[in-house]
Amino acid sequence: MKNFLFIFILIGIFFCRTNAQRKESTPTKGAISNRKQFKGKFVNQSDTECVLQKYHPFTDKNYVVTIKNCPVADVTPGDNATISFSKGQTVFLKDSLFIKIQNDFLEFKDFNGDGVKDILIFSETGGRGGNSFYYLYLVDPKNKKIARVKDFENVVNPEYDKKHNVIVAYGLSGTNNYSIYKISGANKAYQIGKSFEDDFESDADVLNKKIIKILKAGKR
Numbered sequence: 001m002k003n004f005l006f007i008f009i010l011i012g013i014f015f016c017r018t019n020a021q022r023k024e025s026t027p028t029k030g031a032i033s034n035r036k037q038f039k040g041k042f043v044n045q046s047d048t049e050c051v052l053q054k055y056h057p058f059t060d061k062n063y064v065v066t067i068k069n070c071p072v073a074d075v076t077p078g079d080n081a082t083i084s085f086s087k088g089q090t091v092f093l094k095d096s097l098f099i100k101i102q103n104d105f106l107e108f109k110d111f112n113g114d115g116v117k118d119i120l121i122f123s124e125t126g127g128r129g130g131n132s133f134y135y136l137y138l139v140d141p142k143n144k145k146i147a148r149v150k151d152f153e154n155v156v157n158p159e160y161d162k163k164h165n166v167i168v169a170y171g172l173s174g175t176n177n178y179s180i181y182k183i184s185g186a187n188k189a190y191q192i193g194k195s196f197e198d199d200f201e202s203d204a205d206v207l208n209k210k211i212i213k214i215l216k217a218g219k220r
Contacts, residue, residue, distance in 0.1 A: 049070070049071065049102075050068055050069060050070040050071075051068075051069045051070075051102055051103060052066065052067070052068050052069075053066070053067045053069075053106060054066050054067075055067075055106075055119070057119070057139045057141070057146060058141050058144060059141075060144070062087050062088060063085070063086075063087050063144060064085075064086060064087070065083065065084070065085050065119065065137075065146065066083070066084050066085075066086070067081065067082070067083045067106065067121070068081060068082050068083075069081040069099045069102060069105065071102060078098055079096040079097055079098045080097075080098060080099060081096070081097040081098065081099045082094060082095065082096055082097065083095050083097060083121070083135075083137070085146050092145070092146075093146065093147075093148070095148060097121065097123065097135055098123055098124065099121065099122065099123060099124075100122070100123065100124040100125065101122065104122075105121055105122040106119070106120070106121055106122075107120040107121075107122070108120065109160065110160060110162075111136055111138070111149075111158075111160045111167065111183070112138055112160075112165075112183055113160075113162060113165045116139050116140075116141060117139065118136060118137060118138050118139050119136070119137040119139060119146065120134050120135075120136055121134060121135040121136075121137070122134055123135055123153055126156075127171070127172050127173055130172035131156045131157060131171060131172055131173075132156070132157055133153050133154070133155070133156060134152065134153065134155075134158060135148065135149075135152060135153050136148070136149040136152040136158075136189075137149070138183075138187065147187045148187065149183055149187050149188065149189050150186075150187060150188040150189065151188055151189045151190070152189040154189070155167060155169045155179075155181055155189055156169050156170065156171040156172075156179075157169060157170045157171065157172075158181070161211065163208075164211050164212070164215060165182075166180050166181065166182055166192070166211060166215070167180070167181040167182070167183070167189065168180060168181075168207075168211070169181060170198070171195075175197050175198075176197070176198040177195045177196065177197050177198060178195060178196055178197075178198060178207065178210070179191055179195040180192050180193055180211055180214050192214055192215070192218045193213075193214035193217060193218065196210060
């Protein structure tokens, strides 16, 4: 009888401890366990996966551009990615960016007519997905530099026109419009002339004449 009573007491103690442990491991109301908030959405830290891409812009492979793109990241508010340009332990440039997609966000295209492919980074879309926005970093192999083009992220659907050395933007909205941009000596994208409606069905010859007219007007 004593042995039975002793076993019964041990079972009771085990049950009480187990129940207490369950209560301690349950988050209190309003608490977040191993999670962080990003733009109103809670994501498990363990689910966070970063895409790391490295690019050597010059023949000297000691120079490297590194882009770290994360679904959730502790960068400046609204940003989730960083780009850095370095050589060994020396960091020449580091920016915070917002990149909407996790993969295939990097392209290499010449945007200033020097024959060198620059770094084009997709940021996000607008206008129901028809308008794309990018960051642009010019690559200068002679001086071993890369430079961000300021305000380029406001240029919609940018394409470089080598013939006129301009950037042609095409915005899709209620009415579709072309805008013509140049890059200043201070590496800033600025519009020349006024935007004009695409009422000519994007005819290349007509577009060419309109660009020439804008360039001539800008020289006056």
